[in-house]
Amino acid sequence: MRKQTVLTLLTTGALALAGVAYAGTTITGAGATFPYPIYSKWAHAYNQATGVKLNYQSIGSGGGVKQIKANTVDFGASDAPLKAKDLQQAGLVQFPMIMGGVVPVVNLLGIPSGKLRLTGPVLADIYLGKIKRWNDPAIAKINPGLTLPAAEIAVVHRADGSGTTWIFTNYLTKVSPAWADEIGNAKAVQWPAGMGGKGNEGVAAFVSKVNGSIGYVEYAYAKQNHMTVVTMQNHDGTFVAPTAANFQAAAEGADWKGTPGYYVVLTDQPGKNAWPITGASFILMHKKQRGPAQAAEVLKFLNWSYVNGNQAAMDLDYVPMPASVVTLVRQTWADEIKGAGGETIWPAN
Amino acid sequence: MAVHIDTRRRVLINKLVMGVSTGAALAGLTMLVWILGDVALKGLSAINWDFFTKLPAPPGEEGGGLANAIVGTLILTVAAALIAVPFGVLAGTYLAEFGKTEKLGAAVRYVSDILVSAPSIVIGVFAYLVIVIPMGNFSGWAGAVALAIIMIPVVTRTTEEMLRLVPIEMREATLALGAPYWKMMLGVIYRAAATGMTTGILLAVARVSGETAPLLFTSLNSPYWLESLNEPIANLTVTLFNYAMSPYEDWQTMAWGAAFLITSSVLALTVFSRIILMKRMR
Amino acid sequence: MSRTATSESQIPEATAPRRAFGDVAFKAITTGFAVGILLLLGAMFFVLWRESALAIEAFGPGFLTSAKWNPVTEKFGALVAITGTLVSTVIALLVAVPVSIGIALFLAELAPEKIRTPFGVAIELLAAIPSIVYGMWGLFVLAPLMSAYLQPALGGLFGWTPFFSGPQMGIGMLTAGLVLALMIIPFIASVTRDVFRMVPAQLKESAYGMGATTWEVVKDIMIPYGRKGIYGAVFLGLGRALGETMAVTFVIGNAHRLNWSLFAPGNSIASTLANEFTEADGDLYLSSLVALGLVLFLITFLILGFAQLYLKRMSAPGSKG
Secondary structure (H helix, E strand, O other): OHHHHHHHHHHHHHHHHHOOOOOOOEEEEEEOOOOHHHHHHHHHHHHHHHOOEEEEEEOOHHHHHHHHHOOOOOEEEEOOOOOHHHHHHHOEEEEEEEEEEEEEEEEOOOOOOOOOEEOHHHHHHHHHOOOOEOOOHHHHHHOOOOOOOOOEOEEEEEOOOOHHHHHHHHHHHHHOHHHHHHOOOOOOOOOOOOEEEOHHHHHHHHHHHOOOEEEEEEHHHHHHOOOEEOEEEOOOOOEEOOOHHHHHHHHHOOOOOOOHHHOOOOEOOOOOOOOOEEEEEEEEEEOEEOOHHHHHHHHHHHHHHHHHOHHHHHHOOOEOOOHHHHHHHHHHHHHHOEEOOOOEOOOOO | OHHHHHHHHHHHHHHHHHHHHHHHHHHHHHHHHHHHHHHHHHHHOOOOHHHHHOOOOOOOOOOOOOHHHHHHHHHHHHHHHHHHHHHHHHHHHHHHHHOOOOHHHHHHHHHHHHHHOOOHHHHHHHHHHHHHHHHOOOOHHHHHHHHHHHHHHHHHHHHHHHHHHOEHHHHHHHHHOOOOHHHHHHHHHHHHHHHHHHHHHHHHHHHHHOOOHHHHOOOOOOOOOOOOOOOOOOOHHHHHHHHHOOOOHHHHHHHHHHHHHHHHHHHHHHHHHHHHHHHHHO | OOOEHHHHOHHHHHHOOOOOHHHHHHHHHHHHHHHHHHHHHHHHHHHHHHHOHHHHHHHOOHHHHOOOEEOOOOEEOOHHHHHHHHHHHHHHHHHHHHHHHHHHHHHHHHOOHHHHHHHHHHHHHHHHOOHHHHHHHHHHHHHHHHHHHHHHHHHHHHOOOHHHOOOOOOOOHHHHHHHHHHHHHHHHHHHHHHHHHHOOHHHHHHHHHOOOOHHHHHHHHHHHHOHHHHHHHHHHHHHHHHHOOHHHHHHOOOOOOOOOOOOOOOOOHHHHHHHHOOOOOOHHHHHHHHHHHHHHHHHHHHHHHHHHHHHHHHHOOOOOO
């Protein structure tokens, strides 16, 4: 009996290790977790349409940047854009692929979704631990119609480093000098107050369990879990709700054309309806491609997604890039992504 | 009279301690049933024919399964075992047969006991640095090596213990027949210790098949069937981790399904190896 | 145990008069793999050391004593994570050791013969559940119970000490310690049970014959007799608890702040690594995380090293047990 077991183990192993040497076209990408669901959905549809396989793995934005630099993947993805200088140094091209919103959520008995209003500075003071109770005059002043409890505010933030935190702290840095001074903008920061949940899921779990809590999650989580969202005051002074249309409004006001490396951060953008905590997720590729054919496959997939992927994106509560930005991106491909001998990989528009 | 009171007190204390320990045992079992019940309750709804036969579907689409991840996890585990078992068995043999008094033996024993407790995430980072970076891409091999590193010390120590349980008379008898030492080991001692060693190996396999952290930066994951171990391959634990963290209900259900499958197969493996061991003990 | 190789493994080797080539090769091969284990650990240390060089250079020994963990200004210190790792492990042991001994006692002495085996296997099965499942269970099931029942009770009794004060949110050091305890109980309990079973029947029976109660037999005969085995089991659980990642991450609260209260969120080395390794950008940040991993490795090394030395001294000739 023992011999049989060993034999079975060995044969199974040998079969597995031999593998099948068949190689269809497979594109690999890795990086940000935020766009993982939509990239896998696009990959699935693209595979059915063309037979090309795209394997995108969510290892985190930091991982995405590291892997594209180390050349272990065909493209990297990051929620936090790289600065033009860093791109230059690493020989990378960067462009936005998809957008989404970050939404503050609360758990306050008797206050329905969308009723609580907050401004950027007040939100920053809550996360700084300076505003400690819900009935603080600063909150009461902008919410004249609401009866706010005297409960202590339980602040919830992300425990893991994340693009969501990067966008959120980027916003707080822009609207609160105190935040910019003491904490700053990064994928993980030294939080002065509160507790950390692992992933959006962890934050959502804490907020839904702890009364009097406030947290921030990606829009899809707030929507899918029917969480109580907050109305935020934007750059123009209007109070706006977190909706797909308002995220898109933030993208429209941005200056994509004049910003090198598309280093555009969509937080605190001008525009009457612009949701102030909006962000884009970026794709990173090498300027000089060792295998032009492989790079062309990547660009074909990305272009297919720009053209055919909008409905799928909206179904999953993402926001597609505006057409004008897509045109700019195609031009960038033609201008900047070259083969080893300098040949163009993507034909100019 | 004093003796009588003292006895009463002693009996009382005895009863108290007995009650507490019975309670502790019951609490342990309650926890087990509770956790398992929770996983089963949420996981069973995801388990159906498609779960075992189909490739993963993106969120919002009907159907889809984790067939590739199930196969991938099996292959990763087998590959890890193929690396770790010979390594561990031979090293364990050294410890049991030659390393009793040598300094080297003490050092190896000490180091394997520490490696058993090495945090799995650190082992993942290590495999990433020494395999993924030099090879230039994520691969099933890197994952298998990371898992193997976790298995090696477990297999080593179990092998040592099991070989030592073989009665000395058996050795003496074989050697008295004039057999060389290595023949005695291969023909008699390993055979005598085989059941115990198999149990140890199965327990090591059970331990690594539930690991997420060492695979995160090594074998990664994939939504497709595997074609070779030189590319990222699908596996259950990373899929579970990714899906559990997503906002979409169908993916979360899948995640519970994966949790249920992992837990029940690890449990089955453990029970199986316990039964082997118990049969042998009789 | 009768005569086994444990006590006399050198005899066969010595009695073989001629060493055939096969024997030499056999010894060489097995020795090679044994050395391989040392090399493996050496390689892990070397690689971790090399990758954390940047952080060691930047912060020096201050890395161990600084409570700062600020990715923005790139100032890193390991104090909060080290404290969290140690505190959660200590809580886990304080809970797990007595409960495990209780379970072992029940399984070895009290339970009716029929249910001993199924019960024993069931407890061991707890060890087979993947740690991520423990984490999710801790977050969704245990944490709400903590904040609703256990924490108010503890707060009411011991709220005057700094250890049980503050908001009772169900997440934090105490919850992490309890989840860890749950995870290591099966290890300690099953080994302790095996140890109890090995106590010679004559010893126990003579004690019972003198009128000792079950508890007295356990306390005065079984525990002292199996002391070494029990300590070994506890150390195994200790090693497990120190490096546990997924289960802790979900419930510890992940805050880089020191706090006296066990209700407050904290952080451990393993959970910091799990949380931040994938997203770390910047060489110093990454290097500091690897340095944290190295610290965890060293802590495990030291604690288990002392444990083994201790066990060895106990088993040295002349000492009982």
